[in-house]
Amino acid sequence: MIKRIVVGAHYGLKDWLVQRVTAVVMALYSVFLIAILLVVKPADFEAWRAVFALGAVKFATFLFALSLFYHAWIGVRDIWMDYVQPVGIRLTLHVLTLLALTGYAGWAAAILWRL
Amino acid sequence: MTDASTRKRPRNLDLPSLIFYRLPLPGKLSILHRVSGLGLFLLLGPLLWLFQLSVTSPEAFATFRELASCGVAKVIFAGLIWAFAHHFCAGIRFLFLDAHVGLEKESARNSAIAVFVVSILITVTLIWGILL
Structure with a gap:
């Protein structure tokens, strides 16, 4: 059994809420994107690119990406906290996760704003 | 003596317990939510790299x-699609549970099914x- 003592740090409620808000953002985006793709039916590169180059879709895709990275941070951090007990390895995993997700956020912005 | 009703809940299982315990269906759903x-x-x-390729030129x-x-990519994509679908559906179920529904x-158990x-x-x- 895992003995994770929940103490008075206040980040728990905020993370709990952020996890759910970002989930709703991603769920709505997924449904809308699938609907758009079903309507537009992009058949080639130009049509596919045009979907994401559209201002509203670009904006929404960026929000989706940020939601995803924040959501992933909370979820993956919880996984490391629960299953990785050695402090050194856990800290390394936390740092690598955070670095990767921060990099992804910049990368996603770069991809979208080059369109 | 402890029976099911007086044992401390919820319990957080470590990795070996997860493998050896026979989890009820909502428990399987929950751990697969983490795995996915x-x-x-x-x-x-x-995935980001593939998306970049697809919109660049x-x-x-x-x-x-x-x-x-290629075949390997399709198998990985199939796994990713399942992971996304499961995470999506299980996540919506968790939102209802959060709202005490x-x-x-x-x-x-029925919602897990x-x-x-x-x-x-x-x-x-x-x-x-x-x-396909």
């Missing part, structure tokens, strides 16, 4: 199509529509 989430996280980098798009159409043992059925249907539909 971790899998999606681990493949975020390659006609040549890059051709590379993207070639990469995405369907907390009773019977309805929690619904999640497995719907997510597999979504997986099959998307694999059929995109990959």
Whole structure:
């Protein structure tokens, strides 16, 4: 059994809420994107690119990406906290996760704003 | 003596217990929510790279199509589609549980069954529509 003592740090409620808000953002985006793709039916590169180059879709895709990275941070951090007990390895995993997700956020912005 | 009703709940299981315990269906759903989430996280980098290829130039798009159409990629995509569908459906169920909807043992079990059925249907539909 895992003995994770929940103490008075206040980040728990905020993370709990952020996890759910970002989930709703991603769920709505997924449904809308699938609907758009079903309507537009992009058949080639130009049509596919045009979907994401559209201002509203670009904006929404960026929000989706940020939601995803924040959501992933909370979820993956919880996984490391629960299953990785050695402090050194856990800290390394936390740092690598955070670095990767921060990099992804910049990368996603770069991809979208080059369109 | 402890019986089921007086034992301390909820319990957080470590990895060996997760493998040896016979989890009830909502427990299987829950651990698969974690497994699918971790899998999606681990493949975020390659996915971003593929997305970049697909929107950058006609040549890059051709590379993207070639990469995405090989057998290994299709198997990975099939796994990702299942992971996404399961994480999506199980996540919506958790939102209802957060709102205290369907907390009773019977309805929690039924909604878990619904999640497995719907997510597999979504997986099959998307694999059929995109990959094949």
